[in-house]
Structure formats: structure tokens, C-alpha cells
Amino acid sequence: MRRFSRVAWAWTACLSIVGSIRAELLDESTDGNATQATATPAITDGSITQTIEDGSASAVTSCTTCMTTPRTGFLRSDHAFDDMIVPISNPVFNLDPRSSTHARLLFVNNWTPSTHLVAPDDSLQVYAGQVNLALTERLSFIAQKDGYAVVNRGPLGDGFLNVCAGLKYAFIRRPEDQLIVSGGLMYELPTGEAAVFQGYGAGILTPFISAGKGWGRFHSISNFGYSAGLDQNQNSSFLYLSQHFDYQLTKWFYPVAELNWFHYTNGGDRGLPAALGEGDGLINFGTNGMGGADLLTLAFGARIQPTFWFSMGAAYEFPVGPREDLIQQRLIVDMIFRY
Numbered sequence: 001m002r003r004f005s006r007v008a009w010a011w012t013a014c015l016s017i018v019g020s021i022r023a024e025l026l027d028e029s030t031d032g033n034a035t036q037a038t039a040t041p042a043i044t045d046g047s048i049t050q051t052i053e054d055g056s057a058s059a060v061t062s063c064t065t066c067m068t069t070p071r072t073g074f075l076r077s078d079h080a081f082d083d084m085i086v087p088i089s090n091p092v093f094n095l096d097p098r099s100s101t102h103a104r105l106l107f108v109n110n111w112t113p114s115t116h117l118v119a120p121d122d123s124l125q126v127y128a129g130q131v132n133l134a135l136t137e138r139l140s141f142i143a144q145k146d147g148y149a150v151v152n153r154g155p156l157g158d159g160f161l162n163v164c165a166g167l168k169y170a171f172i173r174r175p176e177d178q179l180i181v182s183g184g185l186m187y188e189l190p191t192g193e194a195a196v197f198q199g200y201g202a203g204i205l206t207p208f209i210s211a212g213k214g215w216g217r218f219h220s221i222s223n224f225g226y227s228a229g230l231d232q233n234q235n236s237s238f239l240y241l242s243q244h245f246d247y248q249l250t251k252w253f254y255p256v257a258e259l260n261w262f263h264y265t266n267g268g269d270r271g272l273p274a275a276l277g278e279g280d281g282l283i284n285f286g287t288n289g290m291g292g293a294d295l296l297t298l299a300f301g302a303r304i305q306p307t308f309w310f311s312m313g314a315a316y317e318f319p320v321g322p323r324e325d326l327i328q329q330r331l332i333v334d335m336i337f338r339y
Contacts, residue, residue, distance in 0.1 A: 075101045077134050077338055080175035082308045084212050084219050087244040088315040088332050089299035090260045091130070092145045092164060092281040094223050094242040097182040097210040099140040099170055102338040104130040106147070108282065113328040117275035124326070125150045126282060128161070134339075138170040144186060149196045149283070159193030161283065168210070178214030183207075188284075197285045200270070201234030204284060217248040227284070233269040235286045236278055238262050252306040256315060258299040264290040277325030296321045299332070311336045 077100040087094040091106055108126040112119050128147025134140045145164035151157060166186030173180050186206040192198020208225030221244040229235025241261045246254040264278065268286025276287050280295055301315025317330040 074136075075134055075339060077101050077308075078137055078170075078173075079308060080173075081178065081180060081212065081214070083178075083214060083217075083248060084221070085246055085254050085256075085303045085305055085311060086313070086334075086336055087221055087223075087242065087258060088256060088301055088303065088313045088334065089258045089297070089317045089330075090223075090240070090242045090281045091128075091332065091334070093206070093208065093225060093227070093240055094221075094244065094258070094260070094281075095142070095144070095168065095182075095208065095210040096132070097168075097170065097180045097212040097221060099134040099136065099138055099168070099182075100132050100338060101134045101140075102132050102336050104132075104337075105335045106130060107333045109331045110282070110326065111328045111330070112326050113324045116277075116324075116326070116328075118273065119153075119156070119276075119326070123152050124156070126161070138173060140168050142166055142168050142184070142186065145188065151196070156197065157195030159195035159198065160191070161196065162188050162190055162192040162198045162204075164188035164204070164206075166206070178219075179212070181209070181211040183209050197272075197279075197283060200286060201229055201231035201268075203230050204228065204235055205230060219246050219248070220244065229268065229284065229286070232266060233286075235284050236264055236267045236290050238264045238278075238290075240281065246303070252304055254303045254305065256299075256301045256303055256313070258315065258317075260297045260299070260317075262295040264293045266291045267293075277323075279326055293323065294321070295319065295323050295325055295327075297327065297330075299330075301332075309338045311338070 078098050081098050086096045106128040110124040112122040114121050126147050126149050131143045132140055143165040145161060147161050149159060149161055164186050166184055168182050168184035170180055170182040188204035190199045190201055190203055204227055206225050206227045208223060210223045212221045223242040226239050228237045243259045246256045248254055262280050267288050267290030269288060270286045272285055272287045274287060274289035276285060278287050278290055279285055297317050297319050299315040299317035301313060303311055303313035305311040312335045314333045317332065319327055
């Protein structure tokens with residue numbers, strides 16, 4: 001089996017200069033003698049630490065990251081976990097467990113295997129956007145899928161993808177332990193175009209769990225769910241697990257490793273040959289004969305996050321194991337603007 005030996009991409013980003021947070025200590029005079037206040041940590045709330053001097057009118061606030069934006073409020077992201085980052089691969093289902101308001105611009109370039117019986121050596125590009133809105137510190141609205149797909153050749157054409165949206169709620173939120181666990185439900189509406197095998201069936205319902213945990217500079221995010229086609233003749237159904245790992249190598253640079261697993265419980269019945277395979281988290285074809293099939297992929301990349309409100313990431317994804325479906329290799333690039 002021929003494997004792609006080298007993939008190179010060039011991407012640049014303008015990095016904001018992150019100013020250091022300075023704590024200003026005020027001198028107090030006692031009986032005409034000036035004494036310098038000695039700060040003692042008193043209150044810790046997530047990433048924000050307040051330091052108060054007893055007997056002094058001074059209060060010093062410092063921050064472990066660079067944000068001064070209040071953590072709570074309508075449409076404000078939860079800033080108690082700002083050292084965590086958004087996963088890159090499997091962008092529809094590999095969710096950020098935090099309640100966040102952000103816009104994500106997404107580009108995916110997918111190459112099919114040369115041995116594919118339907119679309120050998122083909123390529124597919126997806127241009128998409130995602131929007132999340134933090135309704136409260138725990139509850140958020142998520143719009144995870146939309147966009148336009150362009151196919152260079154093969155059985156597919158060009159067209160708009162389905163729209164997928166839902167709600168997510170953080171039922172465990174412990175900033176002091178850097179632990180957050182969320183659950184939610186997404187519904188994919190059949191709004192897309194037939195040229196890219198979208199717009200069929202009665203939609204797809206996906207309940208999910210998303211959990212994030214930090215240990216100092218190391219972070220883990222896990223996502224598990226079941227994507228169920230409401231019309232099983234038109235859409236495939238599958239379990240999925242996405243596991244993200246990152247390490248905060250510098251203040252703004254995070255190497256990333258991710259694993260994605262899809263287990264198909266049943267395929268569709270639209271007359272599409274099993275040789276077509278499935279589109280994992282991007283496109284649900286409703287291919288015949290998918291029941292019992294497994295797809296496993298790995299992704300390696302990095303994310304830069306110079307400030308809490310901007311980040312950019314890129315990852316290279318490839319299948320491991322005997323099954324490839326439509327992915328020989330995949331490049332994912334994104335930009336995120338967060339409030």
C-alpha cells in the first residue's frame with residue numbers, strides 16, 4: 001500500500017505581544033514610618049488570584065494567564081480554564097468542554113487512498129465555520145458543522161454541507177482541579193446538497209460527553225458520543241471516541257497529539273457500494289454494509305495561543321490499521337477568535 005512519504009505546509013500567524021501582568025504594591029505609612037506591604041495569597045478562583053494585605057487598604061490582583069476580562073457574564077467565555085486549548089482533528093465531534101464564545105474558521109484538505117475503488121487519488125477541500133455562544137458559565141450553544149465542500153474529481157461534486165447545532169452543559173466544573181466535564185446533544189439538519197451526499201434522511205442526533213483535565217502544563221480532552229441517523233436507510237450510525245493531548249511548551253505554543261476512533265453500528269441503505277467507505281465526522285454518506293466497521297486515525301500538530309482571544313492550529317491526520325475509507329491523509333488548519 002502506497003503511503004504518502006512527506007507532507008509539508010507553511011502557515012504563519014502574527015503573534016500578539018503578551019504584556020506581563022504586574023502587581024502594584026502600595027506603601028502604607030504607620031505613625032509616620034513607611035512600611036512596604038507584604039502580600040499573602042488569600043483567595044483563589046480558577047486562574048485569577050487575589051492577594052490582600054491585612055491591615056492595609058491595598059488589594060493586589062494577579063493572574064496566571066494574560067486575561068483581565070471578567071470570567072462570568074452573558075456570552076463571556078469561561079476563563080477559569082484558559083490554559084486549555086481547542087482540539088484540532090475531528091472538528092465536528094472533538095469538542096471543547098468549556099463554555100465558550102468563539103468563532104472558528106476551518107480548512108480541511110483530505111486526500112483519498114490510491115487504492116480506493118471509487119475515488120482513487122482524489123482530494124476534497126472543506127471550508128467551514130463554527131460558532132459557540134456561552135449562555136452562562138456552564139451552558140453554551142454550539143454550531144459545529146456547516147461549510148462548503150469542493151471535490152476535484154470522482155463521484156462527488158461541490159456543494160454545501162449539512163448544518164449541525166446543539167447545546168452543551170458543564171455539569172462538573174472544578175477550576176481548582178482544572179477539571180471540567182460537559183454533556184450535550186447535537187442535531188444535524190439535512191440542509192446540505194446532494195452533490196456532496198448531504199440533505200438526505202430526517203437528520204442525525206448525537207448525544208455526547210466532553211471532559212477536560214489539566215496537570216500543570218499537560219492537558220487532556222476526551223470526547224465520546226453516538227451519532228444516530230434518524231432514518232437508518234439514509235444515514236449511517238456510529239460510536240466515536242476522540243482523545244486529545246497537549247503540552248504547554250511555552251506560554252503560547254502547544255504541541256498536540258490526537259486519536260480518533262469510529263465504530264459503525266449500521267450503515268445506510270441508499271445503494272452506495274461498501275467500497276466507497278464513510279466520511280467519518282465530516283460527511284455521513286449512508287453507505288451500505290458499514291455495520292461492524294472500525295476506523296482509527298492519529299493526528300499530530302500544534303496550536304499557538306498568544307492571548308486568550310486568539311489561537312491558530314494545524315494538524316496532519318492519517319489512518320492506522322487496515323481500514324482507510326476516504327482518508328489517506330488529511331490536513332486541518334484553523335483560526336479561533338474567542339470572547
